Amino acid sequence: MKMRPLVIGDIIARIPIIQGGMGVGVSLSNLAGAVAREGGIGIISTAQIGFDDPNFNKNQLKANLSGIRKHIDKAKEISNGGVVGVNIMVATKKYEHYVKAACEGGADLIISGAGLPIGLPEMVKGFKTKIAPIVSSIKAASVILKMWDRKYSRTADLLVVEGPRAGGHLGFHKEDLDNIDDMDFDKEIKGIIKIKKEYEEKYKLSIPVVVAGGIFDREDIKHALELGADGVQMGTRFVVTQECDASLEYKQAYLRAREEDVQIVISPVGMPGRALINPLMRRVKDGKLPIKQCFNCLEHCNPRVAPYCITKALIDAVKGNVEEGLIFCGDNVHRLKEMTTVKDIFDELVF
Numbered sequence: 001m002k003m004r005p006l007v008i009g010d011i012i013a014r015i016p017i018i019q020g021g022m023g024v025g026v027s028l029s030n031l032a033g034a035v036a037r038e039g040g041i042g043i044i045s046t047a048q049i050g051f052d053d054p055n056f057n058k059n060q061l062k063a064n065l066s067g068i069r070k071h072i073d074k075a076k077e078i079s080n081g082g083v084v085g086v087n088i089m090v091a092t093k094k095y096e097h098y099v100k101a102a103c104e105g106g107a108d109l110i111i112s113g114a115g116l117p118i119g120l121p122e123m124v125k126g127f128k129t130k131i132a133p134i135v136s137s138i139k140a141a142s143v144i145l146k147m148w149d150r151k152y153s154r155t156a157d158l159l160v161v162e163g164p165r166a167g168g169h170l171g172f173h174k175e176d177l178d179n180i181d182d183m184d185f186d187k188e189i190k191g192i193i194k195i196k197k198e199y200e201e202k203y204k205l206s207i208p209v210v211v212a213g214g215i216f217d218r219e220d221i222k223h224a225l226e227l228g229a230d231g232v233q234m235g236t237r238f239v240v241t242q243e244c245d246a247s248l249e250y251k252q253a254y255l256r257a258r259e260e261d262v263q264i265v266i267s268p269v270g271m272p273g274r275a276l277i278n279p280l281m282r283r284v285k286d287g288k289l290p291i292k293q294c295f296n297c298l299e300h301c302n303p304r305v306a307p308y309c310i311t312k313a314l315i316d317a318v319k320g321n322v323e324e325g326l327i328f329c330g331d332n333v334h335r336l337k338e339m340t341t342v343k344d345i346f347d348e349l350v351f
Contacts, residue, residue, distance in 0.1 A: 010128075013083045017221075029245070040082075047314070072106055087110075089112070090115030091269060107129050109157075117133050121154050163211070165213045168273050178264065212235075237332075240255060253327055254336055265284075268310050314326050
């Protein structure tokens, strides 16, 4: 078996590897541009992307929308003609503003999860930007494909099927994640591939499927391709690269991580996520932490009852305060042993 290019309509990535969007500030223009330059698809996370803007504390939306355009431009420049996209969470406040900014900024692809992006097709109308929902079950894939077909007479350009071993917010119930070894996610992948064929036939086009969550080495990629997938998405491995936009301290926290340091945590909006356990997360388990400022990040977050501020925790972490920050990570983080480069990862994985 040999890797084939990932074809998304009129967009072609020479290598079928998408670098997952990681926020806040972990996958910005440097990482996304470097991945795109190697032939993969580089993804910029729009989650509080303007966190380092001098006016961020006063106007998060303005800083973030400006940051989207700035990082797409920079990533495109670094990529030397490669494919650059963005990840926008459905749960983001003013979601449609982020989508518009990404389209106007020239993003090749929008990947969207943390909810079902029901209205996304309408938001990208008139732009060439491709759209890809993140789904974690046959049911979710069926709902989104059926809804887009009925409401907008169109379908997905790409499906990202994210499994339970991914980092960040996850599309699973906590009790399922606590019994992860009992899950047969291969069955879900095959089922989603079967469902999308109906829409491929109807719209006379190809809907590639990319598998995400726990993809670490060449064998994982081969397994995904053997299941019928067209490519993979990887996040955790790209964190410990020289090009990753996170601080050195953040990367070192990944390298120090042991298997027992990785746990399922509950975010302030009630969604389960995978992260490293540190002093902050231990204090959160003991009770609610004071929130001094709301950064207007997620739709269903109420600072009066939220256990902690996720924006502050993620910004603290990416800037290097890894004891007091939230460090999302994939299930395989403990397998990372050394710093590397994006090129070295591609040299190792491509076949």
